Amino acid sequence: MLDQSYYEKADQIIGNYGRQQSALIPIIQEIQNEYRYLPPELLTYVAKELKINEAKAYSVATFYENFSFDPKGKYIIKVCDGTACHVRKSIPILDFLYKELNLSKEKNTSDDMLFTVETVSCLGACGLAPVLTVNDKVYPAMNPEKAGELLKELRGEA
Incomplete structure (x- = not known):
């Protein structure tokens, strides 16, 4: 209710x-x-x-895929898994985020409601691959280490 x-x-x-x-x-x-x-x-x-x-x-x-009936975190992280991002190793970034935030394909929002991690087919930034977005802000040339730094920044730890 x-x-x-x-x-x-x-x-x-x-x-x-x-x-x-x-x-x-x-x-x-x-x-x-x-x-x-x-x-x-x-x-x-x-x-x-x-x-x-x-x-x-x-x-x-x-x-419409954009609508969600499930609550999402304050920070919605979308990891691109389009061809350009995939061949430039977007999956290790996704795996890192899942491990770091204790998430999975089935559970994509953290218990503290701070983060939601989703994969998308393409973010339209192939020349910057691999990319992810946080609340629609693009982060280019990502890797697991940069993703870790970004999480610290979002948590206010940086």
């Missing part, structure tokens, strides 16, 4: 876009930006407020 403040924030966001069905995607995008994930209860609430069938709202939210 979500705190009432979540629903109040949803009402504010809905108010910014209006109650047209066509506003569903920008509304749920803004909700996800606010909470770093899309709480299922809020998707149900938004569907009701926009007079959209709940199943239709869920089909939209699950169609």
Whole structure:
């Protein structure tokens, strides 16, 4: 059960876009930006407020890979595993992050909700490979050692 403040924030966001069905995607995008994930209860609430069938709202939210129903950490680290990054050894970086943060493919958010580690097919920065992003900021020419330094910096230890 979500705190009432979540629903109040949803009402504010809905108010910014209006109650047209066509506003569903920008509304749920803004909700996800606010909470770093899309709480299922809020998707149900938004569907009701926009007079959209709940199943239709869920089909939209699950169609787009960008939406997540799972809470994410403060820092979302995306490791590129596209061809250029893969051949330039992005997997050792991913393995290092998993080990350092006690994560895996199945468990990608740290218990302290500080880090979420995801892989992506391409970040569009092939000339800088291997790359990763932290909250959409690109870090080029990465390796496990640089990733360790970055984690220290993000934790405020550097």
